[in-house]
Amino acid sequence: MxxxxxxxxxxxxxxxxxxxxxxxxxxxxxxxxxxxxxxxxxxxxxxxxxxxxxxxxxxxxxxxxxxxxxxxxxxxxxxxxxxxxxxxxxxxxxxxxxxxxxxxxxxxxxxxxxxxxxxxxxxxxxxxxYEQQAEKIVCHCFNVSEEAIIKAIRANHLKTVEEVTFYTKAGGGCGRCKGEIQKILDKVNSCAVPEAPKTENKKFADLTIVERIKRIEKVLEDDVRPQLNIDGGSVELVDISGNIVKVRLLGMCSGCMAAPVTLKNFVEKTLREKLDPSLTVEQA
Amino acid sequence: MKIIYLDNNATTQVAPAVAEAIKPYFSEKYGNASSMYPLAAEAKKAMDIARAEVADLIGAAHADEVIFTSCATESDNTAIFSAVRSFPQKKHIITSAVEHPAVLHPFSYLESQGYKVDYIGVDSQGRFNMEQYKKALTDDTALVSVMWVNSETGTIFPVPEIAALAKERGALFHTDGVQAIGKMPIDVKNTSIDMLSLSGHKFHAPKGVGALYVRRGTRFTEFMMGGHQEKGRRGGTENIPYIVGLGTAAVLAKTRLSDGSLPRMAALRDKLQNGLLASVADSRLNGDPENRVPNTVNISFGFVEGEAILMHLNEYGICASSGSACTSGSLEPSHVLRAMGVDFKFAHGSVRFSLSDQTTEAEVDKVLEVMPGIIENLRQISPFSRLD
Known part of the structure; x- marks a missing residue:
């Protein structure tokens, strides 16, 4: 109520x-x-x-x-x-x-x-x-919105107004919006609107905890679980501490006599191969 | 002002006999069922009786197939997560598009965790799409969870048939039976249903107690981890007073199944339905007029908004509910009505009346008397009523 x-x-x-x-x-x-x-x-x-x-x-x-x-x-x-x-x-x-x-x-x-x-x-x-305010148009000659300009700057790492004009046409007509385009460039490139950081080349140990979890999850999902599933089992990620990865075996794997072997020879081996040779897998 | 309570699908009044039965278990018979003295034995015995009473209401073959929970949301979550944890190699689950959020939200969570989910649709009368369901079932299906009765429209799904098909494919079958309990006979032992959720407060027990039926032999993984209560299937000290109340309510509900209460309720419901459809132009029934529980009617009034109708009904002490966006705080009308493809000009103006065996003819007559004026009043304010 x-x-x-x-x-x-x-x-x-x-x-x-x-x-x-x-x-x-x-x-x-x-x-x-x-x-x-x-x-x-x-x-x-x-x-x-x-x-x-x-x-x-x-x-x-x-x-x-x-x-x-x-x-x-x-x-x-x-x-x-x-x-x-x-x-x-x-x-x-x-x-x-x-x-x-x-x-x-x-x-x-x-x-x-x-x-x-x-x-x-x-x-x-x-x-x-009444209509909702449409997206903010920066270049009226070519009807280019602020959103489209930001997108182009990010996707193509644009640095100058001229480049923006090349990519979006914005500023290529009367040219009155060039000042505004420069402001948008400054804003985007000064990280006022931060882009997702690039991580591909970072070492596993230097990644944030969230990224480490995501990568381990991906390996578990793509390379580990499909194998365990064949035997009616599965595995879940429980915790990460330093280079120790704690997991729990599920389904038929939990309580299986061979669980410690599966953990070391399969789960740990796969994670070491795919991510980082220093990783250790433990049963949670 | 005397309350005219027509929202029994939301909750019900605790029956006086239930309230009476509960009382001694607060300050006299307060033992913990797990303890080792007569006070505890008394509590344990009361709980065993309640378990048998609930089992009897739903036609369970064995009392120990009933696990007491805190509510149907817990029962639904328990059933769903138990099924997927017990069959970790299977990655497909099926439900319907018109379930209660207690089922839909766990399903969308599992979807986000990589499960493939099929949401089976309904037709314009809210009837389950059996063909779509048959095609969706695979050997990889871990669980099918389909409600027995829709809370908004009262439409009954052919759950025994849906369950049998699931069993053929080796999938577990769970049903949210919350709105079916006490409104129609249920006999789980003669079906392929593996799990069924029920909620006490929908049939005159207090809020805060429910149960999950789990057929013997069903693979099960507990949801509430803790002590050994409920044979290790649900940790947590048992809520003896409310469990006793649930048992008593089950006995009363079972009686009502055969004492003429249901046909009497259906007759009053039909009078309300037919009266409203006849006296208000641009009104129409939502739901299956044939396969429907006897206490529920859902009607849409075109060109008006449901919350505004409810606010006017409040002036007369009439309690009902609406699938309108404005009553929920969301910006969209009921997912059930949208799944049925109800036109927006009708979807916002839906009102559900849900009767109990206490509903009187005079109460129904009062609604019939005031409703046409309320709708007319709102249509005069509306910019749309004159556009058509």
Missing amino acids: WDYTDKVMEHFRHPRNVGAIANADATGQVGSLVCGDALKLTLKINKETEVIEDAKFETFGCASAIASSSVLTEMIKGKTLQEAAKITNQDIANELGSLPAEKMHCSVMGMEALEAAIQSYRQGGKPVV
Whole structure:
């Protein structure tokens, strides 16, 4: 059961300003049936003063979605568009007392519908459906996003703006975004956005514990277990301490008379061959 | 305000006789069943009786096939991990797409550990896809775990048939029987079921006690490692009071299987179902209308959101539940309804009513009286109801 404030429940039970304004000056929509919540906000706006004279809503959603929409219409009525545009989702939640953390998206939906409605008014009243901010475009000439540039820098170890242009076309048109591309280069190459460290050539003993576990697991899975499975057994990794690898034999192997032999002559031998000759395998 | 409790698939009221039976085991007969004096013997005896009572309810051939646990989630985890640990050479497991999280999460964990998992789908009425299942079974299959009754829709799966096919291929078969217990006769000894999970609080025992049936001769590896309790199959001091409660609840449930309670419940459920479908436009039944336990009905109301319906029902003291995303804190509606391919405009507005033998006709009538108004009210607020 959600911890709804009395004010949420009051607005849910008795929502204000339900409906759609005929010949609205602004219509903002957000959400869909698929998402599970949706809000349509219509506004009547004084053309001289840009004061919101009336606001109505229709909402498909849970109690907090309905309450958020209802309280939003009360908050914006009488405000100018400029004032209304400053309302954040936190303001909506605060007006309701509070919302459960899992329900904050209901207040975000209110803010987004309002944003769309204001945009709708600016565009002559045509209904506007709120869309999530698309990925940030850096180069508008070629429509290249920041994400694509970062990806190219990482994959190809790019160092200069020119190289980025070669690889992505970004910066190759009007050239206005070159400064921004340089900033992205600096950020990526100064490891502000670190890349996964390369480990292939490191010695086994120098690897982090997680990497050692992963490599041992891989050898166990690829080279050891398939053999043990033939006899109805298996093995699991229990612990690693220095170069001692502790394992437990499972299934038919556990309690098998030949277990110590299997451990030394097969499991240990395989791990030494594949990973590091100094490894010792012990029964956990 | 008097509560109208129609959420018995979530939990049930502890039966007065159960509460009575438990009482002496808190402060009078508090012995540890493993100890060596009369106080302990008393506890041990009570537990043996409860074990026989639970075995009788599910038709187990031997009382020692019942292992007491803390809940069905523990039973499910025990069964699943036991099966894969007991057959370490097999790397394939099968379940259905509509299981309880207590089964789905261990399966997805095992999948992450390299197991190949087949999730058998259901049709639009929630019926198990037997053809897909037959094709999925292989000699490498360690375990098949398929629930007997779906908690959200009440749909009954043909578990004895599914179990027999698993046995033919040498796979262990486990069923989450939580929603079947007390709602239909069960006779495990005459099936190929190897393991069955049950939960006390779904049939009028307290929360915090469950059981796992393990057929004699089934390879087993314990989940809770500890003392020698439950013949070494489940470590941990036995929860004697709740185990006694589980036994008493099992006796009551067994009685209800044959005293006319089930048909009476089905009649009230049908009245609720037919009344709602008739009085609310754009409403439809979720689940198999034929093969369904007698206490459950799940209806979707188009263009409205389930949590909002429940909040309005609260005004009348009516307790039900919904498969809506908003009731769970996740952003997606019920995985069961989605597996059934229920359209989103219906999936968000599903409400499940689950009755007990205590449900009265007056309570059903109250729901029928208030529901059309609630839905109409919400549809007036909704931007979608007028779009179609």
